[in-house]
Amino acid sequence: MMDSVRSQSESADSAVVVTGIGLWTGLGTDRETTWEAVKAGRTALRTLDAPGLSALGPCAGAPRAEDGKYRIEEHHDPVLALVTRTAHEALLDAGLLPLGSHLARPFDPEHVATVLGLSKGCLRQLSRLAQFGIEDSPEAQRWDRWFWPNAGASRIAALHDLRGPCLAPIAACATGLVAALQAADLIRRGVCDIALAGAGDASLEP
Numbered sequence: 001m002m003d004s005v006r007s008q009s010e011s012a013d014s015a016v017v018v019t020g021i022g023l024w025t026g027l028g029t030d031r032e033t034t035w036e037a038v039k040a041g042r043t044a045l046r047t048l049d050a051p052g053l054s055a056l057g058p059c060a061g062a063p064r065a066e067d068g069k070y071r072i073e074e075h076h077d078p079v080l081a082l083v084t085r086t087a088h089e090a091l092l093d094a095g096l097l098p099l100g101s102h103l104a105r106p107f108d109p110e111h112v113a114t115v116l117g118l119s120k121g122c123l124r125q126l127s128r129l130a131q132f133g134i135e136d137s138p139e140a141q142r143w144d145r146w147f148w149p150n151a152g153a154s155r156i157a158a159l160h161d162l163r164g165p166c167l168a169p170i171a172a173c174a175t176g177l178v179a180a181l182q183a184a185d186l187i188r189r190g191v192c193d194i195a196l197a198g199a200g201d202a203s204l205e206p
Contacts, residue, residue, distance in 0.1 A: 003018050003020065003021055003022075003090055003180055003183075003196070003197050016187045019093075019095070020089075020090040020091060020093035020094025020095070021089075021090055021093055022086035022087060022088065022089030022090035022091075022092075022093065022198070024062055024082050024086050024200075025044065025062060026044025026045075026060035026062050027042060028063065029063055029085070030089055044060040044061075045060055046058060046059070046060075047059075048061050048204065061204055062202075077122035077123070077124045077125050077202065078202045079122060079123070079200045079201065079202035080122070080152060080155055083116060083152040083155070083156060083198070083199075083200040084155065084156065084159065086198060086200070087116070087156045087159075087160070087196060087198070090198070107193055107194060109161050109162060109163045109164070110163045111164050111192045111193045111194065112162040112164045112192060112193070112194045112195070113162070113164040113166070113187075113194070113196070113197075114153050114156055114157040114162045114164070114165070114167070114195070114196050115153070115165075115168075115169065115179045115180075115182050115195055115197040115198075116152045116153040116156055116167075116168060116179060116196065116197070116199065116200075117149075117153075117168055117169040117170050117171070117175035117176070117178065117198075117199045117200075118150075118151065118152045118200055118201065119170065119171075119172060119173070119175040119199055119200070119201035120172070120201060121151075121170070122148075122149070122151055123202065123203055123205050124202070124205055127205040149168055149170055150166075150168035152168065152200055153168040154166065154168075156196065160196075162196065164186075164192040164194075164195075165186060165191060167182060175199040176198055176199035179197045179198055179199050180197045180198070183195035183196075183197035184197075
């Protein structure tokens, strides 16, 4: 889930509002598909046929994006594709793509925050390290910025040139809520005018 939130005025005491939403859930790969499924009462639970996962029984696995637009390099984690897609949808829904094109006044990228947590981090990478060991795993040679729990926040801030505070809260299932609260607090304190807030999780690893 990703939200684009911003203040309604220059005042740090003004209301903080959500202006854009992006979703990639067990019910759909975007906001509208997910919402229609919720209204129809559909469930995301199903038995997965992926190797090593079928024995787990019903799981709420997110469907794959059909357009392939958000595929990432093999050594990156699937959770990064998830947050890349949802961040794009939230910014588009908020009228911020192309960046600043629909705002009443130009905004300073230095005053746009990114608050994005990955809940449990990049679990596919950690799973591969556990499976192959530090010495044999190619991932062990890539202890770069795309491996760590702040990978999502760093990736999105770099992709969209958001130069304000870049935070990566981790609070298990509450990560998205904590991110939204932190983003709202940054806006209320006048640290930033706009914040992209949310969380991603891709935990289905054998």
